[in-house]
Amino acid sequence: MDKDIKHILNEYFQIDNKVIEYVNLKEEEIKDKFKHIDEVKEYNQCKVLKSMQESRLSSTDFNWASGYGYGDVGREKVEKIYSGVFNSEDALVRALIASGTSAIFLVLSSLLRPGDELISITGSPYDTMQEAIGIKGNQKCTLLEYGIKYKEVPLIDGNIDIDKAIDSISNKTKMVYIQRSTGYSSRKAISVGDIGKAIKAIKELYTNVVVMVDNCYGEFTEKIEPTDVGADIMAGSLIKNPGGGLALSGGYIVGRKDLVEQVANRSTAPGLGKECGLTFGMTRNILQGLFLAPHVVSEAMKGALLVGAVYKGLGFDIIPKINDHRSDIVQAIKFNSPEMVKEFCKGIQSASAVDSHVIPMAWDMPGYENKVIMASGGFVEGSSIELSADGPMREPYFAYYQGGLTYEHCKIGVMKSLNNLYNGNLIDKNKLTI
Numbered sequence: 001m002d003k004d005i006k007h008i009l010n011e012y013f014q015i016d017n018k019v020i021e022y023v024n025l026k027e028e029e030i031k032d033k034f035k036h037i038d039e040v041k042e043y044n045q046c047k048v049l050k051s052m053q054e055s056r057l058s059s060t061d062f063n064w065a066s067g068y069g070y071g072d073v074g075r076e077k078v079e080k081i082y083s084g085v086f087n088s089e090d091a092l093v094r095a096l097i098a099s100g101t102s103a104i105f106l107v108l109s110s111l112l113r114p115g116d117e118l119i120s121i122t123g124s125p126y127d128t129m130q131e132a133i134g135i136k137g138n139q140k141c142t143l144l145e146y147g148i149k150y151k152e153v154p155l156i157d158g159n160i161d162i163d164k165a166i167d168s169i170s171n172k173t174k175m176v177y178i179q180r181s182t183g184y185s186s187r188k189a190i191s192v193g194d195i196g197k198a199i200k201a202i203k204e205l206y207t208n209v210v211v212m213v214d215n216c217y218g219e220f221t222e223k224i225e226p227t228d229v230g231a232d233i234m235a236g237s238l239i240k241n242p243g244g245g246l247a248l249s250g251g252y253i254v255g256r257k258d259l260v261e262q263v264a265n266r267s268t269a270p271g272l273g274k275e276c277g278l279t280f281g282m283t284r285n286i287l288q289g290l291f292l293a294p295h296v297v298s299e300a301m302k303g304a305l306l307v308g309a310v311y312k313g314l315g316f317d318i319i320p321k322i323n324d325h326r327s328d329i330v331q332a333i334k335f336n337s338p339e340m341v342k343e344f345c346k347g348i349q350s351a352s353a354v355d356s357h358v359i360p361m362a363w364d365m366p367g368y369e370n371k372v373i374m375a376s377g378g379f380v381e382g383s384s385i386e387l388s389a390d391g392p393m394r395e396p397y398f399a400y401y402q403g404g405l406t407y408e409h410c411k412i413g414v415m416k417s418l419n420n421l422y423n424g425n426l427i428d429k430n431k432l433t434i
């Protein structure tokens with residue numbers, strides 16, 4: 001490694017030489033995997049640019065509207081461009097959708113009616129979705145409270161159990177739900193190819209069942225998206241992958257026109273639909289972020305590989321494994337101890353550009369049953385396409401690492417996390433001596 005880089009890592013960032021050398025060694029081991037990531041990036045960059053050009057994105061689209069926001073051309077362009085990128089008939093992309101959970105719940109609550117059945121075929125959904133559905137916690141206005149029925153089909157060896165999924169469908173089943181990413185679980189992301197196989201098998205028998213995908217953390221990690229392989233509707237967060245680090249807030253929903261229309265009606269009022277809703281000048285950030293997203297996602301994926309290789313090398317189990325096909329930006333590390341999850345997250349936080357001096361603590365986050373620790377010293381609060389790490393305080397004590405706007409930053413984060421565990425005598429120091 002260049003001596004000037006080493007000097008600043010040593011002197012300013014206080015990273016031990018052994019840690020620096022170890023991380024550099026692990027980097028050499030994964031570099032051949034960067035080529036595939038770069039190909040996916042290049043393809044997705046073309047896809048995004050094509051959609052912007054086809055939609056005739058213009059400088060005047062960045063102007064503000066006010067009031068009802070009727071005829072906000074910028075908002076209409078954003079939605080057209082998202083439709084193009086995700087190969088869907090229509091899109092609802094709004095800065096005022098509060099989060100990924102809010103976008104997903106908006107879809108569920110718009111499309112399901114009392115008596116309808118929802119089946120998750122990727123096992124238990126993400127923590128916040130369990131509260132929103134009503135199977136955990138005791139919130140009001142959950143799907144269950146509205147008389148919607150819910151069941152789950154567990155994964156089999158980390159894959160969708162297509163036979164069981166099909167067996168579970170009845171004439172009450174309105175929607176099948178697929179979560180692409182790991183979430184706070186111990187399974188790898190479901191590939192878009194596998195999502196496609198499940199959808200095909202279901203649609204062959206049940207053409208009317210709506211298939212919805214939670215696409216959080218999955219965008220641009222592959223050349224295709226679930227909507228390319230038959231998903232009827234899909235939702236995600238703008239402060240994750242597709243916001244490219246620049247979107248300040250928001251969520252997106254893409255899919256079939258008739259379904260997006262219902263979601264839009266629910267989000268404003270029946271009859272108003274997509275026609276109003278102020279963008280508060282966010283059009284530029286949302287689109288510049290989308291433009292950068294394929295690149296940013298590729299950087300984050302390289303960072304995920306690096307952190308995976310480093311902790312695998314130290315003897316920890318990781319999900320996904322180094323040679324697994326990746327379909328999200330998350331790298332889970334099984335630490336088996338709350339102390340290690342906390343110290344890992346503190347190390348990541350200390351590498352942040354913003355709030356690097358802050359020490360993250362596990363707290364009762366809204367929507368989560370267990371206390372959660374989150375390291376996210378982002379320019380945008382809570383943005384997990386920026387370098388971040390988190391984990392619920394429950395067995396088996398996984399830390400979930402994701403994001404990083406630049407690979408170089410990821411690398412500093414990985415070093416800082418390891419240095420923290422090293423200084424705290426929480427890892428086997430001998431394993432660092434090569």
Ligand SMILES: *Cc1c(COP(=O)(O)O)cnc(C)c1O
Nearest residue numbers: 099100101126181183214216237
């Ligand atoms: C992040 C995430 C969500 C939504 O989380 P928000 O924090 O509400 O944006 C939903 N599902 C999965 C799999 C996620 O990773």
